[in-house]
Amino acid sequence: MTAASSATVRPSIAITCGEPAGIGPEIALRAAWELRDEINCVLIGDAPFLAIIADQIDPDIALAAVSLLAVRNDGLPNFPASRLVVLDCPLAEHVVPGKLDPRNGRSVLQMLDMAIEGTRAGWFDAMVTAPLQKSTINDAGVPFTGHTEYLAEKTAAPHVVMMLAASGDHPLRVALATIHLALKDVPAAITAESLGQTLDVLQHDLQSRFGLDRPRILVAGLNPHAGEGGYLGREEIDILIPALQAARARGINVAGPYPADTLFQPKYLKDADCVLAMYHDQGLPVLKFASFGHGINITLGLPLIRTSVDHGTALDLAEQGVGHADHGSMVEAIRMAAKMVAHSTASST
Ligand SMILES: NC(=O)c1ccc[n+]([C@@H]2O[C@H](COP(=O)([O-])OP(=O)(O)OC[C@H]3O[C@@H](n4cnc5c(N)ncnc54)[C@H](O)[C@@H]3O)[C@@H](O)[C@H]2O)c1
Numbered sequence: 001m002t003a004a005s006s007a008t009v010r011p012s013i014a015i016t017c018g019e020p021a022g023i024g025p026e027i028a029l030r031a032a033w034e035l036r037d038e039i040n041c042v043l044i045g046d047a048p049f050l051a052i053i054a055d056q057i058d059p060d061i062a063l064a065a066v067s068l069l070a071v072r073n074d075g076l077p078n079f080p081a082s083r084l085v086v087l088d089c090p091l092a093e094h095v096v097p098g099k100l101d102p103r104n105g106r107s108v109l110q111m112l113d114m115a116i117e118g119t120r121a122g123w124f125d126a127m128v129t130a131p132l133q134k135s136t137i138n139d140a141g142v143p144f145t146g147h148t149e150y151l152a153e154k155t156a157a158p159h160v161v162m163m164l165a166a167s168g169d170h171p172l173r174v175a176l177a178t179i180h181l182a183l184k185d186v187p188a189a190i191t192a193e194s195l196g197q198t199l200d201v202l203q204h205d206l207q208s209r210f211g212l213d214r215p216r217i218l219v220a221g222l223n224p225h226a227g228e229g230g231y232l233g234r235e236e237i238d239i240l241i242p243a244l245q246a247a248r249a250r251g252i253n254v255a256g257p258y259p260a261d262t263l264f265q266p267k268y269l270k271d272a273d274c275v276l277a278m279y280h281d282q283g284l285p286v287l288k289f290a291s292f293g294h295g296i297n298i299t300l301g302l303p304l305i306r307t308s309v310d311h312g313t314a315l316d317l318a319e320q321g322v323g324h325a326d327h328g329s330m331v332e333a334i335r336m337a338a339k340m341v342a343h344s345t346a347s348s349t
């Protein structure tokens with residue numbers, strides 16, 4: 001039984017606070033406090049540090065710290081909405097806002113491990129992540145490219161897809177065929193097999209997590225003008241078109257490949273549920289231009305629900321103290337996770 005289905009109560013959602021020197025702790029606290037009457041946000045981070053930030057934001061914010069051991073033994077405590085639960089994940093070192101310290105890098109990963117454990121164990125219905133600094137995790141000695149890849153590895157998910165979405169009733173959604181990959185490695189990573197898996201995951205999760213009956217997916221080409229008939233690259237002819245034909249034969253409602261530069265216009269988007277871009281900086285700038293500060297990053301293909309913000313650690317803002325960061329994307333990410341919980345519960349009953 002999931003946390004939310006145990007009673008008609010607020011869903012419980014784990015929020016990892018991310019890089020402590022960035023804006024993650026502030027936006028997590030602000031969003032959790034704002035949504036407290038509808039969602040039980042359990043913050044995962046260093047409890048004494050979060051208490052200091054909470055006090056700077058609003059002295060009325062009341063926190064209740066619990067240890068991982070206590071939750072493992074007794075489950076999540078049942079506090080009223082007027083108190084935010086903090087699952088304590090101690091940092092190794094004192095935090096200076098805006099200044100990265102690799103000695104805290106492993107604690108940031110422990111936050112993720114706690115959220116994964118708790119979501120899989122049913123303490124939480126979903127997990128939402130505040131931004132972390134990928135370079136600091138690497139500087140801490142752990143090879144790391146992103147939450148998406150880390151979650152895939154930790155949950156043994158065979159194929160995951162990064163999708164960013166704007167908010168709203170008919171939101172722009174952009175998924176990626178490759179994720180955090182150096183541009184020079186992108187063409188070789190796009191194979192008929194990987195594209196087929198990406199389309200299968202998209203179709204499956206747009207149905208089961210978003211309640212879309214027959215999602216329509218538009219696919220961007222890799223090369224300028226989708227290869228210009230082979231004169232500007234052959235990947236469309238050799239890989240994309242056959243992969244799309246095979247996906248159609250499996251019942252997926254997919255069209256393309258379209259030239260990426262002209263695909264993002266209302267004429268095409270009005271009937272689409274998702275655009276599949278070939279690489280990170282083909283798709284994400286469009287989404288972030290349309291909705292930066294209110295977009296949501298969603299990992300598809302996982303055995304759990306995970307959403308995140310559309311921005312990074314904003315060290316420049318954290319350095320100035322609390323009160324400069326917009327927590328709108330965090331609010332949307334938490335709301336989206338709650339909606340996905342509701343859709344998933346409905347589609348499994
Ligand atoms: N979900 C995540 O964990 C996530 C997402 C994106 C980037 N990152 C990481 O964040 C680090 C910094 O990345 P970056 O500098 O490219 O991007 P960034 O999003 O941190 O900052 C880009 C610009 O946007 C502004 N900005 C970002 N968030 C804001 C907010 N909530 N309110 C107001 N302004 C905001 C910043 O001040 C900065 O000017 C990198 O290590 C990157 O990998 C993490």
Ligand SMILES: N[C@H](C(=O)O)[C@H](O)COP(=O)(O)O
Pocket residue numbers: 145146147148149280284297308309310311
């Ligand atoms: N690619 C994301 C973005 O630009 O918003 C970001 O790096 C976060 O990725 P993860 O969720 O995998 O950490």
